[in-house]
Amino acid sequence: MASGKLSRAEALACPGCRHACHVMLYCDTKTLLFGSIPIRHIILMQMRFDGLLGFPGGFVNPSEESLEAGLTRELSEELGVALSILEEDHVDSCYAPASSSSSPRLITHFYAKKMEEEQIREVERAAVTTATDHGQEVLGMVRVPLYAMEGGGGLAPFLSHSFVGNARFQLTDTLLHLHLVAPEELREAGACSLKIQAHATEELRAALASAEVKSKLL
Amino acid sequence: MASGKLSRAEALACPGCRHACHVMLYCDTKTLLFGSIPIRHIILMQMRFDGLLGFPGGFVNPSEESLEAGLTRELSEELGVALSILEEDHVDSCYAPASSSSSPRLITHFYAKKMEEEQIREVERAAVTTATDHGQEVLGMVRVPLYAMEGGGGLAPFLSHSFVGNARFQLTDTLLHLHLVAPEELREAGACSLKIQAHATEELRAALASAEVKSKLL
Numbered sequence: 001m002a003s004g005k006l007s008r009a010e011a012l013a014c015p016g017c018r019h020a021c022h023v024m025l026y027c028d029t030k031t032l033l034f035g036s037i038p039i040r041h042i043i044l045m046q047m048r049f050d051g052l053l054g055f056p057g058g059f060v061n062p063s064e065e066s067l068e069a070g071l072t073r074e075l076s077e078e079l080g081v082a083l084s085i086l087e088e089d090h091v092d093s094c095y096a097p098a099s100s101s102s103s104p105r106l107i108t109h110f111y112a113k114k115m116e117e118e119q120i121r122e123v124e125r126a127a128v129t130t131a132t133d134h135g136q137e138v139l140g141m142v143r144v145p146l147y148a149m150e151g152g153g154g155l156a157p158f159l160s161h162s163f164v165g166n167a168r169f170q171l172t173d174t175l176l177h178l179h180l181v182a183p184e185e186l187r188e189a190g191a192c193s194l195k196i197q198a199h200a201t202e203e204l205r206a207a208l209a210s211a212e213v214k215s216k217l218l
Numbered sequence: 219m220a221s222g223k224l225s226r227a228e229a230l231a232c233p234g235c236r237h238a239c240h241v242m243l244y245c246d247t248k249t250l251l252f253g254s255i256p257i258r259h260i261i262l263m264q265m266r267f268d269g270l271l272g273f274p275g276g277f278v279n280p281s282e283e284s285l286e287a288g289l290t291r292e293l294s295e296e297l298g299v300a301l302s303i304l305e306e307d308h309v310d311s312c313y314a315p316a317s318s319s320s321s322p323r324l325i326t327h328f329y330a331k332k333m334e335e336e337q338i339r340e341v342e343r344a345a346v347t348t349a350t351d352h353g354q355e356v357l358g359m360v361r362v363p364l365y366a367m368e369g370g371g372g373l374a375p376f377l378s379h380s381f382v383g384n385a386r387f388q389l390t391d392t393l394l395h396l397h398l399v400a401p402e403e404l405r406e407a408g409a410c411s412l413k414i415q416a417h418a419t420e421e422l423r424a425a426l427a428s429a430e431v432k433s434k435l436l
Contacts, residue, residue: 034267050371051371135260136251140360143353151268186429190425201419203381204378207387211391211394
């Protein structure tokens with residue numbers, strides 16, 4: 001992480017720090033996209049209330065509950081399922097970029113939990129049926145495409161979206177850490193992703209110019 | 219649309235053109251976000267197999283079926299529900315930007331269908347339970363936030379994502395056309411969205427630099 005990693009114990013010893021815990025739920029899959037492209041792994045992220053992509057999770061107060069108990073509680077609200085997150089699922093902890101000098105520092109703790117494919121599907125179903133946060137904190141669950149299609153579709157466009165906090169770091173670092181994508185795959189996706197972002201910026205300017213003209217005619 | 223609008227009849231008369239139909243399913247809602255921010259409308263979009271955001275729908279061959287019948291068929295595959303889209307739901311048709319001089323021109327037809335809130339929730343549930351395209355063409359359904367939160371969350375970050383084809387135009391134009399957002403709201407969200415994109419580009423570069431260093435250590 002760009003903003004400085006620290007151990008779980010160091011993080012918990014930080015006086016006055018705020019803590020947020022998030023998790024990457026994932027599974028292996030033998031499913032082929034369109035019968036030919038290996039999907040390899042299903043990874044869950046979510047569209048958040050603020051319009052950004054992120055991982056399930058939220059704030060935890062370690063003086064009231066353990067990091068993992070707090071994360072488990074957040075998941076039950078956001079996903080509508082009882083998933084037990086354990087200390088062994090911890091990937092890393094790091095300081096989030098400071099938002100202002102006066103607010104207490106935020107430490108983000110990241111976890112990864114491997115599940116069975118049917119459990120991942122159950123999480124997707126529960127997120128829109130039993131989860132209390134559906135339509136509130138969570139606007140929808142999405143899977144992360146790891147493949148690279150011939151026309152450029154897959155991981156590259158996905159990485160070009162806007163993510164909350166250090167969620168993009170957490171995704172790319174954890175994909176490498178767990179060997180879910182190879183370093184050269186990530187490098188190629190990243191280079192392509194920057195071009196897609198540049199194109200998106202041009203397109204957004206054009207859409208706004210068009211809306212500007214239209215609003216004068218309304 | 220930036221690429222030239224045409225009437226439904228003109229579009230159908232185009233010799234050798236390919237046709238794609240997409241729909242914005244939406245409803246009114248009285249629900250408040252966090253008990254205080256009016257959500258006003260629920261609008262459904264989806265994360266596509268190629269990692270881009272878009273509206274449900276797909277290619278239709280007008281020599282085999284009507285545009286609306288084709289769209290209805292696509293929706294049953296992607297959303298797992300039988301929704302009848304009618305000619306009266308048509309919003310506009312336009313040429314898509316030419317991808318290469320040799321391929322036949324693509325005309326995109328856009329529809330908007332107002333539903334009841336409970337029907338929208340049923341679409342969300344069916345999309346992850348009965349839809350055959352779940353995990354294939356569709357990686358997840360997401361709601362579009364129209365509000366502007368104090369910290370900047372809402373429509374602005376959402377517009378900063380990467381969209382397929384002219385889906386971003388279709389969204390912003392239709393939001394104005396149906397008076398779901400006011401022109402000044404869209405203008406403010408757009409200006410903020412450009413800043414978020416610039417930030418996302420910096421962040422992506424940093425994530426890739428970090429992954430580059432890490433991959434050399436692996």
